Amino acid sequence: xxxxxxxxxxxxxxxxxxxxxxxxxxxxxxxxxxxxxxxxxxxxxxxxxxxxxxxxxxxxxxxxxxxxxxxxxxxxxxxxxxxxxxxxxxxxxxxxxxxxxxxxxxxxxxxxxxxxxxxxxxxxxxxxxxxxxxxxxxxxxxxxxxxxxxxxxxxxxxxxxxxxxxxxxxxxxxxxxxxxxxxxxxxxxxxxxxxxx
Numbered sequence: 001x002x003x004x005x006x007x008x009x010x011x012x013x014x015x016x017x018x019x020x021x022x023x024x025x026x027x028x029x030x031x032x033x034x035x036x037x038x039x040x041x042x043x044x045x046x047x048x049x050x051x052x053x054x055x056x057x058x059x060x061x062x063x064x065x066x067x068x069x070x071x072x073x074x075x076x077x078x079x080x081x082x083x084x085x086x087x088x089x090x091x092x093x094x095x096x097x098x099x100x101x102x103x104x105x106x107x108x109x110x111x112x113x114x115x116x117x118x119x120x121x122x123x124x125x126x127x128x129x130x131x132x133x134x135x136x137x138x139x140x141x142x143x144x145x146x147x148x149x150x151x152x153x154x155x156x157x158x159x160x161x162x163x164x165x166x167x168x169x170x171x172x173x174x175x176x177x178x179x180x181x182x183x184x185x186x187x188x189x190x191x192x193x194x195x196x197x
Contacts, residue, residue, distance in 0.1 A: 040134075041104035041163045045074055045085055046145060047095040050126070050155035062098035062170070071117040074098070074157065079108045087117045092155075104140075104163060109133050112157065114150050117177060136161055 050070065072094045074085045081102045086095030110131040117124045127150030131139070139146060145160040 039104050039163055040101055040141060041140060041161055043076055043078075043083060043098075043100050043102060043110075044145065044160040044162070045076070045096050045098040046158045047093065047097070047158070048072060048074075048155055048157045049149075050092045050094075051153055052092055070126060073115055075113045075115060076100075077111040077113075078102055079105050104136075106137065107133055109159070110136055112148065112150070112159075114155070114157065129155040129157065131161070 009099070050072065068090040069090045069092050070196055071087050071089050073087045074096065076083045081131050083098075083100045083102065085096040085098040088096060112129040112131065114128070116126050117143040129148045129150045131148065139161045143160070143162050145158050147156045147158050
C-alpha cells in the first residue's frame with residue numbers, strides 16, 4: 001500500500017514538473033514566435049528563366065509523351081499570407097510582372113514555389129526557393145530586383161521585395177502611396193481608399 005502511494009505521489013510530481021517545463025517552453029516559443037507586422041512590403045515577381053533540359057517532359061495535360069514546355073506560375077508564402085501569380089502558358093521564359101502588397105514580418109522569410117499548371121492532374125512542383133529574414137531585409141534595403149535560383153539546374157526567378165515604410169517604424173505614414181512608392185506603383189490600387197461624398 002505504501003508503494004502505491006509512493007508511485008502516485010511520484011507520478012503526480014513528475015507530471016507537475018513536466019507540465020511546468022512544457023508551459024515554460026511553450027511560453028518561450030510564443031514570445032519568440034510573436035511576429036508583429038512592422039510595416040508593409042511590396043512583392044514584385046518579374047519573370048523567370050527555366051532550363052530546357054530539366055523541364056522538357058513537363059506538359060499541361062500530364063500525359064503527353066513528346067517534349068513540351070511548362071505552364072509555370074509562382075506561389076509566395078510569407079507567414080500565413082499566400083500570393084499566387086497568373087499562369088504563363090507554354091513558356092521556358094515566363095514573364096508575370098506581378099505585384100502584391102503584404103504585411104512584412106521581420107522574423108519570417110519568404111517561401112517561393114514554382115508550379116507547373118496541369119489540366120487533368122494535380123499541379124506539379126518545378127522548383128522551390130527560400131528567402132530568409134536577413135536576406136529579405138537586405139533585399140528591402142537595396143531595393144533592387146534579384147535573381148533567385150529555384151533549384152539545381154532548374155531555373156531562376158527575378159523578383160524584388162521593397163518596403164514603402166522604414167522597417168523600424170511601426171506606423172505607416174498616412175500618405176505613404178504618394179511619399180514612398182514610385183510613380184508607376186501609385187497607379188495600382190494597393191489598398192482600398194475611403195470614398196468621400
